[in-house]
Amino acid sequence: MLEESKSCLILEEIFIDDLSLKRSENFEEENNDTIFFKRSDFIGDNFIAKLGCEGYVNGYSFSVSVNGIFTLKIDKDSINEDEERDLITTRPVSILFPCLRSEVMNLTMKTNGKPVVIPIVNVDRFLNNETEWLKSTIQKTGVRL
Numbered sequence: 001m002l003e004e005s006k007s008c009l010i011l012e013e014i015f016i017d018d019l020s021l022k023r024s025e026n027f028e029e030e031n032n033d034t035i036f037f038k039r040s041d042f043i044g045d046n047f048i049a050k051l052g053c054e055g056y057v058n059g060y061s062f063s064v065s066v067n068g069i070f071t072l073k074i075d076k077d078s079i080n081e082d083e084e085r086d087l088i089t090t091r092p093v094s095i096l097f098p099c100l101r102s103e104v105m106n107l108t109m110k111t112n113g114k115p116v117v118i119p120i121v122n123v124d125r126f127l128n129n130e131t132e133w134l135k136s137t138i139q140k141t142g143v144r145l
Contacts, residue, residue: 008074009091012046014099018065021107024056039088045071049092051100058113064103066096094123 040048052065070092079087101118108115 008072009087010071010073011068011095012071013069014096015067016065016103017050017067018052018063019103019107020063021110022061024059024061039092042072045073047072047088049088049096051093051096053100053104053118055116057108057116058111060108060111062104062107062116064100064107066099066103068092068096090123097121097123 036050036052036054038050038052040050046069048067048069050065050067052063054063055061070088072087074087101120105115105117
């Protein structure tokens with residue numbers, strides 16, 4: 001029988017605070033799509049992580065932002081800097097990323113053109129600024145980010 005394991009990072013709630021699609025006056029395809037991550041300061045043991053994407057496709061600008069409220073059930077003084085970074089940055093992004101991918105694709109399908117499909121990425125590499133790796137992943141899959 002498997003032992004129950006408990007995580008020290010708990011997702012309390014997930015919500016979307018930005019989901020917009022606007023017809024753009026500039027019909028040229030711009031390639032300045034971005035993915036961003038923001039984390040709030042701790043309020044007790046809780047923090048909010050925000051993962052978003054903004055871009056332009058098929059004559060529309062779009063913006064999606066997914067938020068998660070997380071609880072950290074560990075004494076931050078008992079872990080080293082790398083472990084803390086993993087718990088409060090890498091893990092929340094890993095948890096929120098599939099939701100972001102889904103919402104971006106669902107929203108951009110409404111443009112009557114090819115939707116934006118964010119490729120599956122290795123979050124550790126993505127957060128370590130290996131942009132060349134990300135660009136090659138996009139080129140191999142034939143999708144834009």
